[in-house]
Amino acid sequence: MTQAIDELLGEVSNVVSASKEQTTASQALAQDVAGKMGAIDQKVDEAKEDYQAFKDNADDRYQLSLSNNNNLSKLDLKHLDPDKFYAVVFYTPQMLELRFRRYVHDDVSNGGILDYFVRFQNWSAGGDFQFAVQEHHYYSNRAFVGKILGAATPYYSAVWLRGGWSYSLFMNGQVGSVPRIIEDDATVVENPYGTKDFYAVPIDALDSTVVANNYIRGA
Secondary structure: OHHHHHHHHHHHHHHHHHHHHHHHHHHHHHHHHHHHHHHHHHHHHHHHHHHHHHHHHHHHHHHHHOOOHHHEEEEEOOOOOOOOEEEEEEEOOEEEEEEEEEOOOOOOOOOOOEEEEEEEEEOOOOOOOEEEEEEEEEEOOOOOEEEEEOOOOOOEEEEEEEOOOEEEEEEEEEOOOOOEEEOOOOOOOEOOOOOOOEOOOOEOOOOOOOOOOOEEOOO
């Protein structure tokens, strides 16, 4: 009888011990899960904050892309005839945004302001896809932009700028090579098929392709 009781008490003790171990393991698991959930909640909160900051600053990033000096290059046409406009050509632009800018006192005192914003596309993957969308145009004292073509040649877009002056150019998007200034009638812009030369010659009069002064698209 005593032996049976001892065996029963031993089994009860084993059950109690196993129960304690299981409880300890369950508590540890619960703490581990709680810790992981806390980390997940923190990551979610951080992601929400990052997304909100992305939305809040989107306009600033977009505007700065065409005002940031990291996207700035200089175009020097001061040595060219101020009574003519010369093509600045862009090879295979893909959704390329361009801003041409002059401060009023660039080059000389009260030389004139220019702020001109255009989008170019002249690239295709098995089909033609070309355009030039003018967004904004403002100048003072004289017109600085003489002509614009989304497809000046098969693979180049172009803006004709007045000679005799310098310009700041901000670019945002893809373009196949560094912009080139075509300074005379004889310079070949490209011969893509090996059978025909394409040119973008200087002009001496304003072309109807350029929007009027004070133009703002959609305004």
